[in-house]
Amino acid sequence: MNFVPTLRSGEWSDIGERPSMEDTHICIGDLARKFGNNELSEEAISFYGVFDGHGGKSAAQFVRDHLPQVIVEDADFPLELEKVVTRSFLETDAEFARSCSIESSLSSGTTALTAIIFGRSLLVANAGDCRAVLSRGGRAVEMSKDHRPLCMKERMRIESVGGYIDDGYLNGQLGVTRALGDWHLEGMKEMNGKHGPLSAEPE
Structure with missing residues (x-):
């Protein structure tokens, strides 16, 4: 007989020190x-x-x-x-x-x-x-790994598509290397008709 777990879940969020919740x-x-x-x-x-x-x-x-x-x-x-x-x-x-x-x-x-x-x-x-x-x-x-500019695997992926790391930031702008959105940031999602260094693909 296969055991199937019974799930219980809860949720909680806190704004922290920021002026608005994003x-x-x-x-x-x-x-x-x-x-x-x-x-x-x-x-x-x-x-x-x-x-x-x-x-x-x-x-x-x-x-x-x-x-x-x-x-x-x-x-x-x-x-x-x-x-x-x-x-x-x-x-x-x-x-x-x-x-x-x-x-x-x-x-x-x-x-x-x-x-x-x-x-x-x-x-x-x-x-x-x-x-x-x-x-x-x-x-x-x-269960997950951070996608940050200083991660060597991410750095190699970024540089292979023409992106760069500047002072710990992706293309000098973002502290993460994977995200959804940010289409307004030039050179992040698309560069010269190809995929840019900021990826929405999850691991």
């Missing part, structure tokens, strides 16, 4: 049912996300409101979750770019970290520097 989060107990997809197995697929906005709150709120539905509406959901989540991050980023081209006041960026629990499986996806930590037997287990 971050947001989401907890969805049953992702498929929330968006009307009732054809799946009886096991609930739970979705959690943290979105750390910068340059405004619009990107964080847009990703919070759109990413879960993009995931559910992918043709391969829920069978190939890793591919689905990666595609959905990129698709949501492109949708936000289209929204910003219509309404420039939305221009901003956000890091994104999501966790999906499906039966006994856990999938964590990260683009930026939010962190996921698993408690196993009272010990902390890192």
Whole structure:
């Protein structure tokens, strides 16, 4: 007999010392049912996300409101979750770019970290520097790595597409190397018709 965990979740946020809150989060107990997809197995697929906005709150709120539905509406959901989540991050980023081209006041960026629990499986996806930590037997287990300019793997990726690190900042502007949004920052997402150094692709 397969053990399926019973999930309980809570949420809490704090503005800290900043004058305005640019971050947001989401907890969805049953992702498929929330968006009307009732054809799946009886096991609930739970979705959690943290979105750390910068340059405004619009990107964080847009990703919070759109990413879960993009995931559910992918043709391969829920069978190939890793591919689905990666595609959905990129698709949501492109949708936000289209929204910003219509309404420039939305221009901003956000890091994104999501966790999906499906039966006994856990999938964590990260683009930026939010962190996921698993408690196993009272010990902390890192579930994500920060995407920062001083990370050698990120630096190599950035330089391979023509970007650079200046004083610890991506192209001298951003403290993270992966984020959704930031389409208004020149040379970040696109350079000469190619992908720029700031990536929305999660690990």
